[in-house]
Amino acid sequence: MKIAEVDTPETVRSSEAVAEFVNTTKAFGEVRAANNLNLRIKRGEFLSFLGPSGCGKTTALRMLAGFESPTSGEVLLDGQAVGARPAHKRPVNMVFQHYALFPHMTVAQNVGYGLRQRRPKMAKAEIAAKVEKALATVRLQEFGPRRIWEMSGGQQQRVALARAIVNEPKILLLDEPMAALDAKLRGEMQSELLSLQRQLGITFVLVTHDQEEAMAMSDRICLMGQGRIAQIGTPEDLYDRPANRYVADFIGKANILPATITDRADGMARAVLANGAQVVLRDRAGDTQATPEVAIRPEALMLMGSDDQPGPGDTVLPGRVTHRTFLGDMTEYLLQTEALGVLQVNVPRQAARAMHGAGTGETARLLWAKGAGLVLGPMA
Incomplete structure (x- = not known):
């Protein structure tokens, strides 16, 4: 598969890049789940990793999050190599496909959990203020005392988002966050996520297999195939100027x-x-x-x-x-x-x-x- 419009190691090191892959490979035995990735993720953009199952998009996301370490090459955050830095010490947060919320906790306790873990010396009043602000951002300011099982699917997703943004990460990682929602709610949440990203001004990185979702939300799309980057560009680039059959056939x-x-x-x-x-x-x-x-x-x-x-x-x-x-x-x-x-x-x-x-x-x-x-x- 031909790689098109891909940043090279000479061009990725830029002040506008919040995260970078430089010749990054991740192998599981003989299988290269991610193969020689070179990509600059711009500060404040909404970027989507798009592709079918097994294409390497989730592996790329997990290397950014710190859940996987590269076999070779580098992952950089703000220009610094972070291959050996654990997940909890990276300025990123992740929203998982099934939200990973704690059912025995209230909404407010779920949102404040990361703050209590990362900043154990933070005063309770400061934690409460930050939780309240995060819930207000996702329009759940009155739901703090509720239990998770009392919330709808769309509300649970907002709780997961609030928990992710309360730590004020530089990058928010989204792993198929709308896969469990019905079509109507998915469309509504796409609009809400995009509005939230514009409001916060932080970098969002989405993993999805849904081309319409990626096209609707992304500033740029990184289309993956067989562990490689097939093409990087705006939705218009990939639709109007596909690099090869794979891109033309996958997009539209x-x-x-x-x-x-x-x-x-x-x-x-x-x-x-x-x-x-x-x-x-x-x-x-x-x-x-x-x-x-x-x-x-x-x-x-x-x-x-x-x-x-x-x-x-x-x-x-x-x-x-x-x-x-x-x-x-x-x-x-x-x-x-x-x-x-x-x-x-x-x-x-x-x-x-x-x-x-x-x-x-x-x-x-x-x-x-x-x-x-x-x-x-x-x-x-």
Whole structure:
């Protein structure tokens, strides 16, 4: 898998970095759970480690937290190597997937637990004031006397957040914190977490397998695969400029096709598809490949009406509708095409109405507009 837009050891040491991975590897026997990570986490940003199970994202988080030590390379906090520093002496706190709250304690006792452990000489009045402030931050200021089992799932998550921020960490680590919530509550908590991060101004690092969650909340996403960093960038970067098939396929949906590049210049390329059609598209790869692939998002392809005509540089692909699925704000079409297989096209609701909706079994024309789509880089 090709590593794209990854910080190198020469560039990671920066005053704006609150945490850094420098050539960091973590091996469990013969398995490299994290393989040569180089990443600068910026002060005050919301960064997500995204990827499927076993990709290395949780291992990276645990090395930041101090629950795992690197096999080689370094983990730095504020420019200082912390590989040998235990978790309780790092300026980070972690919110676990199942919150790890103490059921025999009240909400206030749970929130103050970390303060009592880390600062045993702190006065009770000061602890109470900090607990009250943390609970107010997560809008639970009146819930201090309650027991954990009296709280809903969303309220328990807020208690876990209050317990994590009461120590005023420089980095808050979030390990799949919304996995146990239903879809509606998950959406609400995403907004609350983002508002909380902006309010506190501290660095949030989230681990998730949910691409929509990462896209909605992150300033940057670090997409992981097989222990490596596949690509780092803003959600827009990863969606609009995926480095290779893995990124294009994981982030959103994409039609990925083999092609032959015949010309490339000024960030654009001309490619010949398997059916002989020529398309003009953006050139993400920028180098010659023996068997390149091109990708186009379903919303970038357009179904043409009977009176529509292609413009200069546009390409028309004939096909037959095999499936039509109404999804509310859009209609999803699957079209069988000659030599290219099945292509997915997402048509906005108003456009579908204007076309009177191509039906299953009908022939249709697809418009691949000039500049739509992208040449993908190779998988390493």
